[in-house]
Amino acid sequence: MRIKGLLLLLFVLLILVIAGFIGSQNSHIVSINYILAETEIRLSVLLAVTFSLGVIFSVLLIVGTLLRIKWRIRNLERKNKTLSLPINVS
Numbered sequence: 001m002r003i004k005g006l007l008l009l010l011f012v013l014l015i016l017v018i019a020g021f022i023g024s025q026n027s028h029i030v031s032i033n034y035i036l037a038e039t040e041i042r043l044s045v046l047l048a049v050t051f052s053l054g055v056i057f058s059v060l061l062i063v064g065t066l067l068r069i070k071w072r073i074r075n076l077e078r079k080n081k082t083l084s085l086p087i088n089v090s
Helices: 002-025 043-083
Strands: 029-033 038-042
């Protein structure tokens, strides 16, 4: 378990280093047109925001799916337990 945590920490650090390199190379200003407004922002900030929103959205979908699967497993185990009870015939 300790190795998993260390590998996760190294992976996060690697992602941050890569993000730093990408951010340093993309310092151009881009304009973003919303429906009602327009703003100018650096490309590196735009990339970081869209990447973060994608990760958050993906994690929420995965958590929702896992909770639904666990709920289904719990219901099926409960049904299995009631069906496998021995019947006393006297």
